[in-house]
Amino acid sequence: MPDLVLRGVSQPGDTTPSDLHISDGIITQIVPRTTTTHAPTVDLDGRTVIPGLWDEHVHMTQWALAGARIDLSAAASAREALEFVRAQVAATARPTPLIGVRFRDAIWADAPTLRGLDEVTQGHPTALISHDLHCVWLNSAAAERFNVHVDATGLLREQAAFDLTSALGQLPDAEVDALATRAGARAAARGVVGVVDFEMTWNRDVWQRRIAAGFDALRIEAGVYLADLDRAIGERMRTGQPIADTRDLLTVGPLKLLIDGSLNTRTAFCVDEYPLGGHGVLTVSEDELTDILLTAREVGLFPAVHAIGDAANSVALNAFARADFAPGRFDPAAVDGRIGQARATDRASLNERRAAAGRIEHAQFLQPTDFARFARLGVIASVQPEHALDDRDTVELNWPGGANRVFALRSLLDAGATLAFGSDAPVAPLDPFTAMSAASCRARSDGREPWRPDQVITRSQALSASARGRTRLRTGDVADIAVLDGDPFTVCNATFERMPVAATLLAGRATHGAALLAP
Template identity: 45%
Template sequence: MNLAVNTVLRNARRYGGDDRIDILLSGGRVARIAPAGAIPADGVPDDAEPVDLDGRFVGPGLWDSHVHFTQWVTQSRRFDLSPARSAAEALALTARELRRAPVPPGETLTGYGFRDALWPDAPTRAGLDAVAGNVPVVLASGDLHCGWISSVAAARLGVTVDDTGLLRELPWISVLHDLSARRPPTGAYASAAAAAARRGVVGIVDFENADNAGEWPARVADGVTSLRVEASVWPDRLDDALAAGLRTGLPLDPDGLVTFGRLKVVVDGSLNTGTALCWQPYPGSPSSHGMSLVSPAELTGLLVRADAGGIRPAVHAIGDRANTEVLDVFERLGLPGVIEHAQLLRAADVPRFAALGLVASVQPEHAMDDRDVADRLWAGRTGRAFAYGSLHAAGATVRLGSDAPVAPLDPWQAIASATSRSRDDRDAWHPEQCLPPEAAMAGSARGRLHLTAGDVADVTIVDDDPLRAGRDRLRAMPVAGTLVAGRWTWRDL
């Protein structure tokens, strides 16, 4: 596959600017940027296509720094539980789905998207069994940290569930992995990648719990070429990765679309599931501070082993105690890395991100989805929840993502939530934690706000200036074009 396509983008504008510029893309890179008209026709390769942008805005290609791509692709095969405001409503949706589409023998009915933290009633295994009958039913929570499983499904999957029917964290993640073992067809991946390109996305960081280093090059070879991919590894595959000589940044396909990413370690749970590890107990549970899934000692061992082989870490930490412990490990080891989520932070820990050279990889749509849950489960602490403004002010490097399918794989949703802390008709939630537009855009483009000569030609073209667009316009931002190494992956021009 040849990525080196030559193009001249004429009459473009930079974010935040009004002056027109021309941009020559050649050999997969930004070869030249000059005032409009200053790149003459005889100054470009003969095969270069001129494209008049008519004043549209051009910037570095956008990345989603945290996705679970197979789960995102598979989501369309699961019925939607997000409207459920109670266990009873979730059961009613399940019953309706069973009537709508009878489940073939040997198959499992799966739903996705319930959020039970604020439900007035509790899930029970008996309640789900009464609706499911002899059909195996598995319902996944919206944060992917919990599942509600019928007795028939539990028996088929070889797991034990208590009277709630709920399975949480690592045992549940194993079930989720088993459910995803039968991969969607390649065309489904290609469609999802193309949809991301239509929203200006040039690359993703895939944290799927899978053999990403093996599966993604095969997908690219089969034609899934709309995105760059950083393919992560989980601890259970770390030894194999080290034995194979894989290291962070290593190209995994001939065109360099797929590179080996980071070691993903999940040290605690989630807010909605009530398993994020916190210093203070959860309301009504004085002995419950959440769950420690990987101890500091275990984390230290994993990071040391990975670092010896050139594999950099990305550590999931949501609760404030989990973040403190992870920061402590990074400080002791003197390693660079990424902390994924960083949803609740002690004030004293905020400046440590910059001081230790750590990236805060955050998902701003979660702040909108979870604001009511946070107000309840983290009451009195939400001023330091999803504290993007504080991290930015303290000099931390902030990267934006979606955690798809937990939130849509659409960077404009993240940018809008990061800059406004509001959605729909609701007032801003802790507006002091808004990110400036420049920081949000840079956080979605790997730290860059503008293209410069010599850059790889990963480019996003939009109709409006994102630095001056309002919240709702950002969410619906018209994307006119996306290029990866100068090759169009989406074009509406």
């Protein structure tokens, strides 16, 4: 007898409801509604069920912390950002650094200055983190407190910014873990069952601690950064490897390496110069990247290469080609035979990886000849569609001649590439429906015209990219399920962008909407 039957459910596009049987966390049957059963039953009254959603690129601790920080995304200038900060200074206890997030100086007509931030903060340590995490604007008091040097702009960029952002998050573990637990619940409420966490730290141990303390809202694939590669090799870590005593929630994620910067900081490595000069930065040469990819293959770590500029993406693809990463070369199950037996929750992901050489994270700006190379080399385009709408003005200012090659999702699919969707939270909200809507509409419900609408993809394609290649539940799947109050293929655009999620199940266990799912 099944543990639970979800009665009267539909899958996207269905015209007649079905009953979905779950036993031991697995979908054992999907049968016509008329079938009778004596098992515990929940009548879902025609609601739509879809495979549980994944966010393929988050910075989970930063996303958790951002909810308690000043949101500067509405600031249209440095002057406006300073006024936001001025209003917060009096309300923040003096010993506590004042931290803001999500400013976008790339579209400001005026520029950040150290003097301006000093004037409004009056000696209160203040650090403002840009929306892409690649830049921090800080005042003299914060520079002194954290022992960093800033020039007249008050800006730190790239590695110096990453280091300071990490230092700003050094709060007691219990405090940060509580914020992460709340962030996990918010994600589950949006139909999310798992994330690939690229928090810039030795992330495995963090999640072991959180799960031991009770975190159970999501599956976590904990990324490994290049700086920790030797440690990961020494501990014989392999991508896809389940971590013991984590209740089947934690596995080793990809090897993450950054080879260029970002658009907002104008450090993404590009073929053409930026309007203010320079081509951005390439932090890892093609030769070095090739060697790293060869090492990753040898030790069983699936590579995820951060590349945003068109020149950086070409370098990454060249390195994949030189390392002879043909489809089928990476097989985590062959590296660690326990994966197939110990965790069946991610078969689609494993199958995808067996057919892939690696991933390029962002793949934001591409040369025309590079679209087809993603498919030919078996490289997954791990993209964040909401960034297209966040960055549209920045793109038009900084990459005007190549804007038709930015976030070109339709071109990638037409060339045969595989897409994997994420948010890069806190850069964008951890909400797959926000991403899927951006990909299928190229617009928000804010009245602005769609941006580059020739690059829209279908909702079915967007769902596939958010659910690890699936759009429908099947018998034999792990019961990672999102229950929706509407068919995602037929609701209007405004509803799709904010799709109501009635419940989420992880291996048949409710992580959201428990009251609805109670038999």
